[in-house]
Amino acid sequence: MTMTLEQLNQASTADAARMLDGLYEHSPWIAEQALHERPFRSLAHLKHAMCQVLARAGRDAQLGLIRAHPELAGKAMVSQTLTAESTHEQNKAGLTHCTPEELAQIQKLNADYNTKFGWPFILAVRGPRGVGLSKQQIIQAFERRLHGHPDFELQECLRNIHRIVEIRLNDKFGVEPTQGHLVWDWQEKLAEHSDPGFAEKGQLTVTYLTDAHRACAQRLSHWMKDCGFDEIEVDAVGNVVGRYHGSTADAKYLLTGSHYDTVRNGGKYDGRLGIVVPMACVRTLHLQNKRLPFGIEVVGFAEEEGQRYRATFLGSGALIGDFKTEWLTQCDADGISMQQAMQHAGLCVDDIPKIQRDPSNYLGFVEVHIEQGPVLNEMNLPLGVVSSINGSVRFLVKIIGTASHAGTTPMDRRRDAVSAMAELALFMEQRAAQDADSVATIGQLNVPNGSINVVPGVCQFSMDIRAPRDDQRDAVVHNVLAQLQAICDRRGVRYELEETMRVAAAPSAPAWQRRWTQAVQAAGIPVFTLPSGAGHDAMKLHEVMPQAMLFVRGENGGISHNPLESTTSDDMQLCVDAFTHVLHQLETETP
Ligand SMILES: [Zn+2]
Structure with a gap:
């Protein structure tokens, strides 16, 4: 029997507390105090209110909550005295079916962790997609976090508890972040392609115009077709461009996108998130048979990271007429010139000048990107509005x-x-x-x-x-x-x-930053504005049209350019929702 936010908002305090029972392990006070913030505008609002209660409660209460949790695959699991919620979660991660060796290894890790920090190791074992981490992933996380700083580890345990609660809450309310799952799964599939030398080690590396790079372009184009884009092409520098027409032939376009190349041994979401989120939005519009008074042009930029060739921002640079011809003679580590690589990929160098965009055909540029830093993660905020690229x-x-x-x-x-x-x-x-x-x-x-x-x-x-x-x-x-x-x-x-x-610096255009701000408000989350310390494709488009970015929280301390880079399908769902909100906002503004 699932419940609705409306029921929760209208229930008596006692009933509402009962509705939220079982979220925080043996600690109903967190949900109870958060109820003072009713009415909740969204589940994200409720989640954040509970994070705030715990943040204000102080270290003793936080430690109490952590200690109220059972050890992973610990005595309580073996003796079957876990709460129903915990049993379900440990079961999903396969922990209830450990071999004796695995059980011994996890129990040793539990003991070492407890000795070092003085509290049990907490991990949201259902993971960023909610389907459960593998035993291998769990053991790796355990071993890595054993070396953490106690202050960080305490907070990391709390963040994992909030994630456990997020999934329990979704279950209670019968909510599935289906769009978030969709974009999460696309990024997972895209990460199946990796350059030789890295693929064998299970590492993700996709550099300009390698086989893996071209396979990514191919996949993105196929998915764009499935989404219902009207025109799809791989352009003269390898950018994957999808256009979803507006309601009239002379409609301007909203330009958006990010890069699909990666650094060496990088993460799965850097860049790619900014391509697949607008793809999901177009897919929905197409399913609804809906046209907006403007078109949407999504670009998967072929090159941003400058790894194979020193030609950083090549993909977005080409769109503003800033492709440098001297790049063509540059050679990679194997002596292959960029020109040769482009010919091999069937790209037409002579056509590069033609892909320069005329800014008067565009409303502006927006880009969503994983934060690549710890700020949103520390603040328990899933989204952040970018004020400027430094x-x-x-x-x-x-x-x-x-x-x-x-x-x-x-x-x-x-x-x-x-x-x-x-x-x-x-x-x-x-x-x-x-x-x-x-x-x-x-x-x-x-x-x-x-x-x-x-x-x-x-x-x-x-x-x-x-x-x-x-x-x-x-x-x-x-x-x-x-x-x-x-x-x-x-x-x-x-x-x-x-x-x-x-x-x-590329300060966000105020009107566009405001649209992201309104989108975050509509999600029921406090608006937090931050600058981007890293460079992005939006910096290039900034030179010719107004732009603004939205950041999505990264897990694992916000680490990026690293295989540990991660974000949840719930956060990605909020990002899709925010993007959709911006589209509707623009619709109301466009005459
Ligand atoms: Zn990036």
């Missing part, structure tokens, strides 16, 4: 001091290039932290020909400085360079500086 500047720096004997040179007479760098590194950390959302990083660091017994005479390093606005970034750069000068003057060393990259 502008960045990169430098290579060389500090030159004097190499001298490490034993005989007194401290006050040294010209130590590394100490100068270290002082700068700490300044960069402090200076960036003063701003909201500025970041500064020394990612490469080298003491050429250094020796253990020599005061470093030279130190080379990189600096990467980013901020949501160019003026904010430039202010950080100005302070860092002034500090570099001051440190060098004081220490009697000198420096050489080379600027290697400068990319302007």
Whole structure:
């Protein structure tokens, strides 16, 4: 017998509490306190309200909740004294059918984890798709998290509890995130294609125009056809383009999409999510036989990550007429030029200029993307509205001091290039932290020909400085360079500086950011706005038309460019809903 949100909103407090019974293991107080927030606008609203109750309850209450959970495949399972919900979940993950060896391994992990942290290991064993993790996945998660920091692990246990509750709640309300499942499954199938050398190891790597890359293009085109797109093509650079016509022949288009190439040993959702979410929306429109007063053009960009060739944003660049012909002669690690790779793939180099879009035919560009960072995950928020894609500047720096004997040179007479760098590194950390959302990083660091017994005479390093606005970034750069000068003057060393990259920030167009904001509000979730620290295809389209992005929460601390990159089908469902909302919003705005 399932229930509805309306029933929950209208029930007496006691009845409503009974309706939510069994969500949090032996801890009905969480749902009860969340009921003060009624009426709930959505299940997502209720879920978030419960997360907030637990966040406010403090560490003791949080630990109490964690300790109210049974061990995975532990004594309670063996003696069959689990709650009905837990039995169902451990059963789905196959934990009730462990071999004696598996059982022994999991029980050892349980004991080690409990000894290290002082609470039981919690994992939402039904996983991001709700169908259950494999025993192998469970054991891997266990082993990895055993090395976590206690503060992170405590929160990670709570997040897993919220995920367990999310699935229990869906079951209670008879809700299936069917669109979320659909896009989750598409991404899973797309991830079956991986470049040689990685595929064998079960790793996902799809670089420009490899067999796996072309197989992805093929699959995307087939799915677009199934979805009911009117025109589908693989263009001159390998972008997969699907067009769903508007209600009139002269209707403008909404442009959207993201990339389907990956980094080496990357995640399944980076880029691809931004292609399949609008595909799902078009599929629904087609099933409803509905045309909007504008068309929808979904582009799976062929290249964004710059892995096989140093040609980052090739796919979206080509759409704005920024394909650089010098790229064509670049060779990959096997000596194959880009031109040869394109010919091999049947792409027509001469046609590249033709794919440049005329911005006057478009309403604007939107892109959904997995966050690739920890912010939404920490805040228990499934969606976030992007305010800007950060502008960045990169430098290579060389500090030159004097190499001298490490034993005989007194401290006050040294010209130590590394100490100068270290002082700068700490300044960069402090200076960036003063701003909201500025970041500064020394990612490469080298003491050429250094020796253990020599005061470093030279130190080379990189600096990467980013901020949501160019003026904010430039202010950080100005302070860092002034500090570099001051440190060098004081220490009697000198420096050489080379600027290697400068990319302007891409602030979201206010009207488009507002549409995402309204879509998130409509989902019943608090609106949270954040800048994107990473670059995206939207940066390129930004040069010719208004754009705004929506982020979806990543699991596992928001890790990305890593096989652990993950998000749930429930979050993907909310993303599809938000995209649909933007389409309807545009429909009402278009005359
Ligand atoms: Zn990406």
